[in-house]
Each structure stands twice: as C-alpha cells, then as structure tokens.
Amino acid sequence: MDNQIEIENYRIRKSEEWAGNIDDQELINRIQDSDFARQQNNDGKDFCYFLDKKYHTSNTENSEYVCMAYTLNEPANLERASVSDIVVEENEVYNIHRISVLRDGVLIDKIPDTKIKVLDSENHSSGGILSSNKKINITIKDLRLYDILILEDSRVKPFTDRDFLRKEFSKYVWVSPDNYWAYGSYKFTFINERNEKIAYKKTFFRDENGNVLEPEVHYLEKGEKFVFEETNYINPVDANREIFPFIDFATDNNWIELSNYIAPIYQEIFNKSSLKDFAPNLVDKLDSMQDLEEKIQFAIEYVQNNIYYIFNADEMNGHKPQEPAVTYENKQGDCKAKSVLLKVILDYIGVEASIVLVNFHTDFYIKYYLPSLLTFNHAIVKINHKGEEYFIDATIRDEFGTLENRGFIYFMHYLEVKSDQELKERKPHRYPYFCVDEKVDFNVKDATGKLVLTTTYKGNRANAMRRYFKNTNKREVIDSWNNFLFYSLNYSNDRNGTDIRNIFKDASIDIISDDKKLNEFRIQYNATIENPYFVDPKNNRFLMYFDRNLVKTSARDYMHKDLPFWHNFDSEKYEINLYTDQKIDTEERYTAQESTINNPYFDFKSRKKVSKNGATVYIEYNPLVNLEIPQNEFEKFRTDHHTVADSNFGLGIDVIEPGLMNMLKFNFKKRFK
Template identity: 70%
Template sequence: MENIIQPDHYKIDKPASWAANIDDNQLVEYIQESDFSRQQTEEGRDYCFFLDKIYYTSDQENSEYACMAYTLNEPSNLERASVTDVVVEENETYIIHRISVLREGVLVDKIADTKIKVLDSENQSGGGVLSSNKKINITIKDLRLYDVLIMEDSRVKVFTERDFLRKEFSKFVWISPDSYWAYGNYKFTFFNDREKTIAYKKTFFRDEEENVLEPEINYLKKGEKFIIDKQNYINYVDSNREISSYIDFATESNWNDLSNYIAPIYDDIFSKASLKDFAPALVEKLDNISSKDEQLQFAIDYVQNHINYIYNADEMNGHKPQEPSLTYENKQGDCKAKSVLLKVVLDYIGVDSAVVLVNFNTDYYIKYYLPSLLTFNHVIVKINYKDETYFIDATTRDEFGLIENRGYIFFQHYLEVKPNQDLQIKKPHRFAYNCIDEKSELKVQNNIGELTSITTYKGNRANYMRKYFKNNNKREIIDSWNSYYFYTLNYNNDRNGTDVRSIFKDAKIEIISDNKQLNEYTIQYKSTIENPYFTDSEKNRFLMYFDRNLIKNNARDFMHKDILFWHNFDNEKYEFTLSTDLKIDTDEKFTVQECTINNPYFDFTSRKKITKNSGTIFIDYKPLVNIEIPNADFEDFRNAHHTVSDSNFGIGIDILEEGLMNRLKFSFKKFIK
C-alpha cells in the first residue's frame, strides 16, 4: 500500500474490544448464496450478505464500527466501491480493519492494492466556512465485476475540551437502511458505555398493515445494548410518500434541565460584556440616533453587515460562544458570536431580546426527537418589540428595513437560552404587507401591443430581488421577464419555439425606487409586442393573462402520508388590464368569471372590471403561513387551490371580429351557451 499520509487521521489496526471479532473462515461461512440472494440477483439488485454496525459511546469517545460484505454485480456500484471518501473531524480517526474480496470462492486481501490519501476538506473556505476536517480518499485497485467486497472499519472520535457538550451529552439517530439494498443479515447495535442513562425513541415504525405505530421510548443504562437483528431483510418504505423509521438515541434529559445547563454558559459571556467599554465608537453612533425604530435597524444592520460571518465547524461542536468584545474587535464570528454581540447591542438600547437555538434542516423532526442540545445547529436572536415578536438571523447579509419590514424566517421549533425553558413553537403568521404588489397593462392598438408592468417587492422578496439585480446582467434579467410573459400571455401555445426576444421588442427593465427603511424594491418593465393576440387553430383571436405562479401545485399535488404540508407562501396582489381597439365578448366565461375563497389557511379573491374594449382582473392572495396544515383540513385546503386553478388565476378576452360571417359565428356561440 502506498502510504503518503499523516498517521493521525487514519491507521490500520484491529477492531476495539467492544466491536465484532470475525476471522477469515467465519467470513467465508457468512457469504453463502441462498434462495433470497439468488432472487435479488435475478432482479438486478446488488446484495449485501451481511452488515454489522455498532455505535459505541462513552464519556471519552464516540465510535462507529461496520463490517459488511456486498456484491459488485452492477458497474456503477463497482465504480463507487473502487474510489470512496471518508470525512473525519478534528481528533477523529478512521481505522481500517479489513479490505478483502471473495473472488470465485477465494478470499483475497486487498490492503496491498489500496492507496490512501488525506486531503483537506476545505471546499467552502472561500465562503467563510472554516474546518479542520480531513477527507480520507481510498482507492482500491483491481476490483472486478461479481466480486464480493468485504469492508471492516471504524471511526473513533476522542473528545477534547472543545467538545464539552458532546462529552456531557450523547445523541445519535439510526435511520432504516436504503431501500435499494437487500440484506442476508442486518445487525445494528447501540452500546451505551456512559455513566448517564441514554433514552431511545422508536419513531415511524409500522405494523403489518403499514400503519404508523405510536412512538416507543426505552432506556439504556451503562453497559447496556440495543440490538436490531434481521435476516433476509429489505426496507420496503416508500421514500416518496413515507418517512423511514428511525431511532433517536439521546442522553436522558428534558428541555427544562437542558435550558438550565446552557443558560449559565451564555450568562457568563454576557457578564463580561460592557458595550461602552469595548465599543465606544458604536455606542456613540447609537446615541446619536433619536428614533428607537432606527436605532434597532442600525443595530441589526451593523451586526449583519459589518461583522463577517465565519462558520468554524469545530467551534460549532460545542455551544460556548466567543466573547462579544472579541467579535467586535476582530469583526468576525460564527452564528453564536454574532447573535451574542447583537443581543449585547440590543440590551444597550433597551430592546428586549433572547438568543435562541434552532435547526432549520431538521425542524420538522424536532417535535419527534428526544430533548437534546445536540439537536440544534444554528443560533439566532428573538426580539420582542412593540408587542410583536421577530426573529433575526445575525448571519444574514444584504437585508434591509425597519424590523417589521425585514425578511421573515420560516421555522417552527426553538429553545430560548434562558433558565427553565421548554421547547417553543413559533406562531403562525400573516404578513402585514404585500410581498408582491404588481400593476400591469397590455394595451393594443393597430395590432401593436404596449406592455407595461410596475412591481413592488417587500420583505424577503425585496431582499432577493436586490441580490438578483445586483448579481445578474441586464440582458439576462430582461430575458427572464420576457420568458415569464411568453407563458403568462399564452404565446407558448401559438408560437412555441420562437425566440422571445423577437416577440418582445425593445424590452426594458429598470429600478424605479429602493426604499431601504420600508424594504420596498420597485421595478418597471416595458416592451412592444407585434401581433400581441393569441390565435387558436380556428383563427380566433384572444388577449390572455394567466399567471401560473398563483397556482400552488406543490399544495395541489402533495401526497405524503407522514409529513404534514408546510404552508409558507407570500402575500401577493396583482392588477392586470388587457385593452384593445377592437370589440370584445363581454359575456365570455373566462372574461367575467370571479371567485372568493375564505379558507382557514388563505383568502383569495379575483375581481373583474369589464368594458366593451377591455378587461381588468384584480387578484388578492393572503395566506396564513408558518404552519402545518392538519390532515383533517388538508383536502378542503387542496380543493380551494383547485378552485384557484380553475381559471381564477387570470383573465382572457375574446375579440369580436368584423364581418357578417363572424357576427353569425358569434351569435351561434351565444345561442348554444
């Protein structure tokens, strides 16, 4: 084996005493064909003869052991097996116990054919992500189709002082295996060697009729093990519609005790913080602002935009934040450091706030998890101001506005860093403003259309649109708007394949205003359209406006059995006028149709104003967001969205063509209605 590495990150050694002890003869005995294995091969599925996984935790280390033997019958699987990467953290070691293949009944040691490199895992350092993780690259030469590959290895993470939280608490989530694999024998063991009791919670396990069972909680004292042992096993979970069963292992505790553990750590940091002492220049600027609203805006803007966000993965393993004086002096820090500094500034200006722990990635599952501080991976700030509650992510950049106009963060669960706290749920929300407010007109004279649209974005939409206009060139932006109207005006159905630039002549887009306090960003789009009418196969002409963004297909198509639908849409308001110098059918269904929806989770109205030469639609959509739709309410919620999609998301006007035959055709249409 070519050894060009640093020995601290990996080594070749025997398994630990708590792991399995399998000799070569036993390996060959375990790798035996059966009716079950032959069936998997016939179905084109790769087959794992056995997988033995052990998770071991003590007060000094966390370790994972695995021994598995699986077929390389598929070329793609052979390719993946030939070159693999293992990422290890600081003070974590990857230990290889065995790399072998069973080839035509003969066991072949492949250690000598294995090349290992250790690489820095720093692919995000340019974005402020710092990590001392290492990537162990393993290349195994001369693997062949129909080999059986045997891999036996471990990962051992020895705790340092920086890992004080992981020394104090354990957390591990076992997830049922990928449904692709079939296993002759599948075994998982959780071994608690800690002084404290570990609870484990079985969630989303199912009975024989595939009904979800009630969660089950049990406990492991020091020296006790939890074991799953299955033969001829395939995980039949439908991952598109079901949550795979999992078991959450965590040191026995409750949210109240955990908050009492973490709060003194932060209080110790706050006790050392005096903004006047370490940031006199910042204090002077704050004192010169007379408005409390503007003071608050300045405080948030300062921490978000003037303190660089540095994500140090090693520091995030614990929960002890950097002192605010260092964050201010160095002008950088991770989410904990930035949030603590923001709270210190808010304390100075007399605004009530708290640091809170969140995990946006696993937010849905937190309600099912056992209480654990290791559930959280991010820190933000909760602000109570003028009888309203706001959440600010201090790591966000390029966000603007007084606090009520800033971007809204969608999530549910959080733990305040205060004594005697329980896990809290963020309340559902109604926007006090329209996130999109658009007024447009397509005015047609002499078969030439003039399209004008003025749109005001607010909140998250304004923040996003500023970045979009800043980071993209004008031509790309105009093409994006042209493409939007190509579909909205239904040109895709009578001139599909046509270059949109040839349809929307002299298209222009410009920023009309950018109000940083109101966080409102207004743009104007203009273009000229030759032949602006949509023409059907019978040469009938129409003007149409149907904005399919108003159809929430993810709500209409949602089919998951276990996960509730997460409602996180924006307030939207539109006014669109279609006008022409020709007569229109003022009684046509799609011209006059209106609707009113008052669902508990959203209000939607479409109103029309029709004249002999024009039609205007007014659409107002106001959802209740940051909420899961209960199963009992979901079909009514879905049907309400079906109503929106039933031609209530736009307007069409039919042109009454001149001439006797056209008048007769129109009269006949009226007659048969």
C-alpha cells in the first residue's frame, strides 16, 4: 500500500484523512463469527461482517467512501465479485484503497491479482446521448468460494466550472440497504464540510409495529456529522409492499429561494437575441400562417422534429441552458436548449409559455424530498392557452395534433422557472376525447363469421400506433391482432394449440385515415372465421367478445402499503355487435346484463340492445387521471374495477340449438334457472 498508483480515472492509494484509516489487524478483529452470522450461513445467505459508508461534501468536491467485508459463499456472488464495473463521471476519480481476502484466517492482499481496464462507458452512447463517463472494469483473479472479500474504496468528484450548481448546492439521498443482506455492523456517516447549513430529512422509517413515522428534519452545520448505525442488522422493510426508508440531505433552502436563483439564469439566455435576428426564415414561415392553432402546432413540431435531441450527461449537471440562436444554428441541443428555443418561438407568436423543471423518474418522491434544484433532471415547456394548461416535452419526436389534441404527459410535480415560485402540483386530467374508440362487427351466417374492427386512436394512443405501424412488419401487426382476438373471442378455451393463422383466414389490417391536426389515427381489421362459435364441453355454442383491455388488472391486484395507486388509464369507448343467423337466448346474463359505475375516479357505463338473432353493447370508460388514489378510497376503487371484470367488459350470446328437444330443454332451463 506504500506505492501510490495514479491513472486518469482511478488511483491505488491510501484513504483520505476524513475517511479514517484501518490497519490489517483491526480488519481481522472486526471479522468475527457470531450466532447472528452463523444463522445467516445456516439459512444459505451470504453475510456482510461490516459495511462502513461515508459521504463527504464540500464546496469544491463530493466524495464517497466504502469499507466492507462479506462472504463469498454463493457462486453468484463469487462471480459478481470476480468481475465488476465501476462507472465514473467526467473528472471523477475512483480510488482503490484495499482489495483483500481473509482465507482460513490469513489476510491476503489481492491488489497484485487485480487487473484494471478503463473503457468508454457504452451505456446510452447512441441516440443523441453524449457522455464522458468512463467504465472501470475490475477483474480479481483466484477468488474462491468461502473467501471473505474485503473492499475499501472511494469516489471523488471535484467540481469544475460546469458544475456551478453542485458548487452552490448539495443533494444526496441515502436509501436503506437491500434486505437480502445481513450485516454484523452497518454504519453510514454524512460529513458536511460546506460553508452552508445542510438539512436532512428521515422518511418512511417505522416504529416497532411497522407503522410509518412522521418525517423528521434536522440540520448539520459545517464540520458536523450525521451517523446511522446498526448491529446484527437486516433491513426489515417488506420490499414488495413498502418503501425503503431513506434520508434526503440537501443544502438548506426553500423553493422560493431556489426559483429566484434559477430564474435570472434563464432570463439572461432569453434576452440574448430575438427570434427575428437569428431565425428570419422561421419567422417568415410563422408570419405566413393565419391560424394561431396552426402556428402553435408548427412551433412545437418544428422544435421536436427538426432540432436533434442531444442529452449531454455532463451539461445536465448544471442548469445553464444553451442560447436559442446556437440551438437554431446547430439544429441540436439538450432538453433545456430545446425548451428554451420553443418558448422563444411561442413568445414571438404571442402564446404564454414558461420553462418547468421536472423529474419523471422520481415524481412520487419529490413531495417528500427537501427543496433542491438537483432534484430535477429534465426541462419541458408549460403553455397557458385559452384558460388551459398544457405541458410539452420538446425532446419527443413524431407527435402530432393541435394543442388540445396532442398527447398527455403524466407527472405531478414541477418547479416553474420564474421568480418567487413554490413547487407546484398539476391538476387531475379528464380526457376531452376517447383515446380508443372501437367498433366491432362480428356477423355469422352459414357457420362462417365475418369479423371487422374499426378503431380510432387519439392523443398518446394515436402517436404510439402511428409509430407502431411505421416500424413494425405488416405480418407481425396482423399476428398481434389475431392473438388478441384469439382470447377476446374465447377461442383459447376450445381450440388452444391451433395455429392462429388458420383460425383467422384472410386477415388484413389497413390504415383508413391519419389526421395529424386532430391527431386521429384510424385502422380497420378484417378476417373470415370458419367455425366461429365457441363450443363448451356440452356442445353448447356461443359468440363471445370480451375486451380485456377494459379489465384493469393493475388496479385489481394492487397491494402496496406506502405507494398510492397512480391513476393513468386512457379513456375508452366500444361498440360491440355480435349477430348470427341462429336464434339466441335474449335473457342470458352475459347478453342482457348492463352496468353503471360512478366512482370519483372513473365513470363506467355499458348498455345493451338485444334482438332475437344477436346483441350490441355500448361501453364507455371515462377516468380522471394524473393523480394518486388516496389509500382510504382505494378499496372502493378496486371493488368497482372488480365489477367491470364481472362480465361487463364485453358481450356474450348463447345460441338456442334448432330442434324440438333443444327448444324444450331451453324452456326448461329458462323456467328453473
């Protein structure tokens, strides 16, 4: 350990003074068997004798230190330990302090047996994503089952001028460990060496009965530490139904202070130059349009489709956007650059717009986090138009429609880039249109069925279907519809194993229309079906069409204790017509049953029209979306979805077989059922 090996992205060296220093004998003394350790071994688990983790932050760098010793009793863990990858950001250095094993009571230095390669990190390296990240590949020779592996390392991220936001603000989220591992000793330390006070908030910790405790907020002045320490520790969280306890550390600020910090940075960019100066051709195009809705659509789609999206991972560490003139000239930019250009264009045509900061991945947690600009990882545009709020992601491609017909982005929390702003929550949303509007016609004559589906998609569904048909082989598309219909018509229960292409003869699917202003995409599916009836084991014949898209399994099966159910279903409308040249049972439950559900979070209605030779069902499903269902209201929500699943998501008709005996049998069943 005396030789200090230094490479650009990693070093082999002693730990820093703030991390402490542990000698070999102390390591051996800390690796002691106990009843707790033996119990884990008897249970067939690997065991971590100790994990000591420290996070150190200052106004010049962030550092993270780990020292740990764990068993390699499982082949999978041995394999992972033998070859591992560490990804470091630009200007970040990975320090290796110790790689050793304790084998039969003897401590063996494994650094001489370690091979290290530095590679470009290929993760997310295409599709306009630029990154200076490096991947450090570490291979340790001759690790053996039942070794105890000891790793001591740290990561240091010095701040450059590009990291101006990290210099000003700190944010770190500690999450309690995976509950697979048992720890003889677990210790986490947060060290504040910044000039500013850091707040920390403990969230989703629980009492002895498993009840979530109220969050606690405390503060660390410069030089102070926070320590979380446990012995003989297994994280008790129920990983499938509970949120792991976490602690959010952030420089002590409120949202108004943060918005007042970021707003002038963007305003300076907006004031650099006017659209007329740097984009005269674009201005001429806008000026030639008479309709404001057309101008808005053109502006959005111009930025989305003509400005190439480059996600520069290094630039995203700060919030200073690229000037709109540069974005326009180079025809490329990240989310901030594209959003700023779109706002400048909207300003020119007189449409109120602003930049908003979001994080779609951690949206649920933002209300629990402490205020921090480092919470956000994406910028989009908010438009106020005709009394409505619209949110546009300028980085998405191939989206269409005038403003009210465009796709809807699901998220709740955002910070508007203006002065004196608080964190905001979006309003719940009810679609002004049906995302799916489908008519099903299934007519059977002389034992042959003619099936026609005509479907209109709007909003997100139209955009998605347009892309799907553009990028997918026609035969694959038809097979997908055939497979869906195989279950919808209940053929899976009387001819399972049959080649689906032999059931749906001459199947075809065609685009009927594509209106890019209304954002409506209409298709039609046609097929001929021999033996169209579902036949039960008693040789009774039925026509059935049940669309399982209406059965919201995710709502019916949801069991999480901490996460409220996020409601984001599409509005849907169906007309299903099943007709035959046979006489049917007009009073059968599946044929006659109707339903009306008025839940606070969705309305559902099914209405029937029945004749002697068939029936029609009209179904409408209108949800209130982009919201969390409160836990005290969820069971009613779940029960109402069970009602939808109770034969209210389609239509079935029973054929009355011809002949005197069959008629007598039918009348008898009707009388006594």
